[in-house]
Amino acid sequence: xxxxxxxxxxxxxxxxxxxxxxxxxxxxxxxxxxxxxxxxxxxxxxxxxxxxxxxxxxxxxxxxxxxxxxxxxxxxxxxxxxxxxxxxxxxxxxxxxxxxxxxxxxxxxxxxxxxxxxxxxxxxxxxxxxxxxxxxxxxxxxxxxxxxxxxxxxxxxxxxxxxxxxxxxxxxxxxxxxxxxxxxxxxxxxxxxxxxxxxxxxxxxxxxxxxxxxxxxxxxxxxxxxxxxxxxxxxxxxxxxxxxxxxxxxxxxxxxxxxxxxxxxxxxxxxxxxxxxxxxxxxxxxxxxxxxxxxxxxxxxxxxxxxxxxxxxxxxxxxxxxxxxxxxxxxxxxxxxxxxxxxxxxxxxxxxxxxxxxxxxxxxxxxxxxxxxxxxxxxxxxxxxxxxxxxxxxxxxxxxxxxxxxxxxxxxxxxxxxxxxxxxxxxxxxxxxxxxxxxxxxxxxxxxxxxxxxxxxxxxxxxxxxxxxxxxxxxxxxxxxxxxxxxxxxxxxxxxxxxxxxxxxxxxxxxxxxxxxxxxxxxxxxxxxxxxxxxxxxxxxxxxxxxxxxxxxxxxxxxxxxxxxxxxxxxxxxxxxxxxxxxxxxxxxxxxxxxxxxxxxxxxxxxxxxxxxxxxxxxxxxxxxxxxxxxxxxxxxxxxxxxxxxxxxxxxxxxxxxxxxxxxxxxxxxxxxxxxxxxxxxxxxxxxxxxxxxxxxxxxxxxxxxxxxxxxxxxxxxx
Amino acid sequence: xxxxxxxxxxxxxxxxxxxxxxxxxxxxxxxxxxxxxxxxxxxxxxxxxxxxxxxxxxxxxxxxxxxxxxxxxxxxxxxxxxxxxxxxxxxxxxx
Numbered sequence: 101x102x103x104x105x106x107x108x109x110x111x112x113x114x115x116x117x118x119x120x121x122x123x124x125x126x127x128x129x130x131x132x133x134x135x136x137x138x139x140x141x142x143x144x145x146x147x148x149x150x151x152x153x154x155x156x157x158x159x160x161x162x163x164x165x166x167x168x169x170x171x172x173x174x175x176x177x178x179x180x181x182x183x184x185x186x187x188x189x190x191x192x193x194x195x196x197x198x199x200x201x202x203x204x205x206x207x208x209x210x211x212x213x214x215x216x217x218x219x220x221x222x223x224x225x226x227x228x229x230x231x232x233x234x235x236x237x238x239x240x241x242x243x244x245x246x247x248x249x250x251x252x253x254x255x256x257x258x259x260x261x262x263x264x265x266x267x268x269x270x271x272x273x274x275x276x277x278x279x280x281x282x283x284x285x286x287x288x289x290x291x292x293x294x295x296x297x298x299x300x301x302x303x304x305x306x307x308x309x310x311x312x313x314x315x316x317x318x319x320x321x322x323x324x325x326x327x328x329x330x331x332x333x334x335x336x337x338x339x340x341x342x343x344x345x346x347x348x349x350x351x352x353x354x355x356x357x358x359x360x361x362x363x364x365x366x367x368x369x370x371x372x373x374x375x376x377x378x379x380x381x382x383x384x385x386x387x388x389x390x391x392x393x394x395x396x397x398x399x400x401x402x403x404x405x406x407x408x409x410x411x412x413x414x415x416x417x418x419x420x421x422x423x424x425x426x427x428x429x430x431x432x433x434x435x436x437x438x439x440x441x442x443x444x445x446x447x448x449x450x451x452x453x454x455x456x457x458x459x460x461x462x463x464x465x466x467x468x469x470x471x472x473x474x475x476x477x478x479x480x481x482x483x484x485x486x487x488x489x490x491x492x493x494x495x496x497x498x499x500x501x502x503x504x505x506x507x508x509x510x511x512x513x514x515x516x517x518x519x520x521x522x523x524x525x526x527x528x529x530x531x532x533x534x535x536x537x538x539x540x541x542x543x544x545x546x547x548x549x550x551x552x553x554x555x556x557x558x559x560x561x562x563x564x565x566x567x568x569x570x571x572x573x574x575x576x577x578x579x580x581x582x583x584x585x586x587x588x589x590x591x592x593x594x595x596x597x598x599x600x601x602x603x604x605x606x607x608x609x610x611x612x613x614x615x616x617x618x619x620x621x622x623x624x625x626x627x628x629x630x631x632x633x634x635x636x637x638x639x640x641x642x643x644x645x646x647x648x649x650x651x652x653x654x655x656x657x658x659x660x661x662x663x664x665x666x667x668x669x670x671x672x673x674x675x676x677x678x679x680x681x682x683x684x685x686x687x688x689x690x691x692x693x694x695x696x697x698x699x700x701x702x703x704x705x706x707x708x709x710x711x712x713x714x715x716x717x718x719x720x721x722x723x724x725x726x727x728x729x730x731x732x733x734x735x736x737x738x739x740x741x742x743x744x745x746x747x748x749x750x751x752x753x754x755x756x757x758x759x760x761x762x763x764x765x766x767x768x769x770x771x772x773x774x775x776x777x778x779x780x781x782x783x784x785x786x787x788x789x790x791x792x793x794x795x796x797x798x799x800x801x802x803x804x805x806x807x808x809x810x811x812x813x814x815x816x817x818x819x
Numbered sequence: 820x821x822x823x824x825x826x827x828x829x830x831x832x833x834x835x836x837x838x839x840x841x842x843x844x845x846x847x848x849x850x851x852x853x854x855x856x857x858x859x860x861x862x863x864x865x866x867x868x869x870x871x872x873x874x875x876x877x878x879x880x881x882x883x884x885x886x887x888x889x890x891x892x893x894x895x896x897x898x899x900x901x902x903x904x905x906x907x908x909x910x911x912x913x914x
Contacts, residue, residue, distance in 0.1 A: 286880055310887075314887060314888070314891045318895065346902070347899075350899045350902065354895055354899075401891065401894055402894065402898065404898075405898065405902065408902070412906075413902045414901075414902050414903075414905040414906040414907075414908065414909075415905075415908075415909050416901065416905040416908060416909075417898070417901045417902035417905055420898070420901055421898075626877075626881065627880060627881060627884060630881050630884035630885055631884050631887075633884075633885070633888065634884055634885070634887045634888030634891075635888070636888070637888030637889060637891075637892055638888060638891060638892060638895075641888075641891075641892040641895055641896070642895075644892070644896070645895055645896050645899055648896055648900065649899065649900065649903050652900065652903060652904065653903070667841060667844065671837060671838075671841045674837050675834060675837060678830060678833045678834060678837065679830065681830075681833075681867055681871050682826055682827070682829075682830040682871075684871070685826045685870070685871040686823060686826060688873075689822055689823060689826070791873075794871075794872075795872055798867055798868070798871050798872045799872075801867060802864045802867055802868065805860050805863045805864050805867070806857075806860050806864065808837075808840070808860070809840060809844075809853075809856035809857060809859070809860050812844070813840060813841065813843075813844035813852075813856050814844075814852050814853045814856050814857075815852055815853065816844055816845075816852075817847040817849075817852070
């Protein structure tokens with residue numbers, strides 16, 4: 101008798117999905133791959149919610165009469181469609197899902213630079229989503245996703261504040277993701293992986309992150325000002341109160357036009373990867389594609405004024421913005437031509453991701469070319485606020501971006517899920533989406549050209565045929581989107597197990613990742629703080645812009661306002677803050693040299709000086725209150741130029757209030773650092789938190805250095 | 820020079836510049852008021868950044884991050900003011 105052979109099952113390789121199964125392990129994960137999946141689930145929910153609103157809008161527009169929704173409901177639906185799709189789906193889609201999952205794998209890092217911050221950014225996203233959900237269930241908001249003033253600040257009776265708060269919060273999620281990526285790309289690359297060896301997807305994430313950290317703070321301060329005007333009825337943007345609604349549009353589009361590039365740049369990065377892999381050929385013009393991403397990020401910041409051609413913007417500024425808007429077409433063209441050249445004589449394989457990539461090129465090109473129409477000063481007047489604009493930006497943001505996103509999801513699905521999706525269903529759905537999309541939006545170009553304005557729930561009879569075509573297309577498009585959702589879920593259970601590299605791709609993410617050396621962490625934290633400070637400059641920058649503009653418009657009133665401030669108190673407070681910067685510098689020196697008593701003493705004095713500054717500030721504010729100089733709360737000033745003086749004082753309170761808030765946070769941080777120092781946590785080898793906290797404190801000091809002349813000193817001798 | 824002695828020197832310079840800018844604000848120098856005040860402020864900010872924030876000992880990428888915020892703020896202000904300052908130049912209503 102022979103013994104039966106013992107069969108040993110091959111061990112299941114442990115991976116990020118199987119390492120732990122509990123809900124807690126997902127909700128507290130610091131693994132970039134799991135955080136990417138948390139985002140994937142969240143934004144998929146947002147996509148279908150935004151899609152539901154779109155479907156309702158298209159159904160309403162099936163007939164010329166407003167017969168499905170009331171006019172107010174229609175307004176609320178297109179507002180929610182825009183907010184959900186832009187802020188909660190498109191902006192986080194590729195960076196937060198595919199970027200989080202792939203960036204460390206692509207550069208050979210163990211994780212992103214700040215894993216805890218990465219998880220925090222998802223929670224912040226969910227908090228923003230909670231406020232938006234509250235807005236929805238409590239009656240909605242009807243301003244459009246653009247929140248144009250003074251409608252949003254004075255006239256709308258809907259839930260503007262909670263919607264604005266949701267967007268304000270979700271903006272910080274975007275900033276933190278961008279900050280994390282920039283530091284990761286700078287500091288966590290595997291040795292030897294130089295800039296011009298990086299995957300093009302990484303270049304696109306880098307360019308996107310620049311926009312996220314520098315533009316989003318301006319949106320945050322813009323929304324804050326909308327909330328201030330709405331709650332306190334002070335004249336910021338409302339012309340009836342001396343404000344300027346065009347200032348709002350400048351500030352809003354300074355963020356929101358580059359935001360289009362936040363949406364499309366990562367899509368371009370994905371497409372660059374897909375085309376290289378499925379053309380089985382080296383990327384043509386790698387360097388030009390890489391640098392064109394950065395060029396788009398920078399030039400994208402210079403073109404926002406083309407949204408204001410008919411809003412009262414000066415003709416000269418419009419000419420400048422028109423010219424600059426044409427410029428941004430150059431790097432976009434560089435990309436399209438290089439992709440085409442990569443395809444040329446390539447061994448093109450029409451797998452699902454490639455079908456999406458080809459669809460992207462076609463749709464993005466159409467969206468880009470029609471953008472040139474809108475950059476033209478004369479033609480823009482004809483098609484402004486018509487369906488031509490709606491079609492144009494959907495060709496970019498849906499035709500371009502969503503195609504790239506779906507292409508990327510299919511491409512990396514084997515890496516994400518360990519399963520293959522059904523290839524034929526993939527190809528069929530890509531074609532359905534392409535056809536459905538064109539049927540939905542191409543008629544809208546014609547409608548817009550014929551003069552049908554956007555944002556109306558009824559229209560003249562002669563537009564019906566084109567609207568029916570558009571709604572039919574939307575139904576096909578909706579079905580097309582449901583297909584990948586269904587078969588990708590199906591593949592999780594029934595899909596064939598995926599090999600490590602099903603496409604024969606060359607990227608590092610398809611190989612075993614190499615972890616970076618641990619010594620890079622200090623520099624990462626320092627760079628992270630400097631980038632954070634750059635976002636802070638932009639946050640204050642929105643108010644400084646308001647100040648500059650209104651000082652230019654009301655020079656005498658601002659001089660009168662300035663004269664009511666005490667130069668003595670301003671000067672003393674400046675001295676106090678400068679002294680605190682000195683003690684902070686001393687504390688960093690003490691931490692570096694291991695002088696614990698000096699460290700504690702310097703931190704203690706810093707905290708005291710911070711409190712003294714706030715004390716003087718509170719005294720000043722109290723004095724202004726008694727003088728009736730607090731706009732929106734107690735403003736009794738009746739001298740000459742009262743409206744302009746009010747304008748000066750709301751800017752004064754906004755700037756000094758936000759500064760004081762920063763200082764208060766700084767005092768809290770210093771108190772924590774002092775406690776840690778008391779417990780002996782810092783040594784000459786480890787004192788990074790002291791340095792990082794010090795950088796923040798000095799920044800608050802630098803802001804005040806500019807506030808002193810801005811508010812107290814300049815132009816005091818004007819009549 | 821480095822360390823506490825340099826910090827002390829910078830502190831004295833910062834306080835001196837603060838005194839100077841306040842003194843100048845009491846003089847009626849007309850249109851030069853703003854350029855003078857902001858030149859002094861920029862000098863002070865530069866001192867804090869270079870010495871207290873250790874930028875002078877830092878390598879390229881930190882400089883890039885430090886300048887990025889100011890550069891982009893410049894874009895925001897200059898291009899917006901290109902609209903505000905040229906409104907009404909053409910004899911066309913609203914332009």
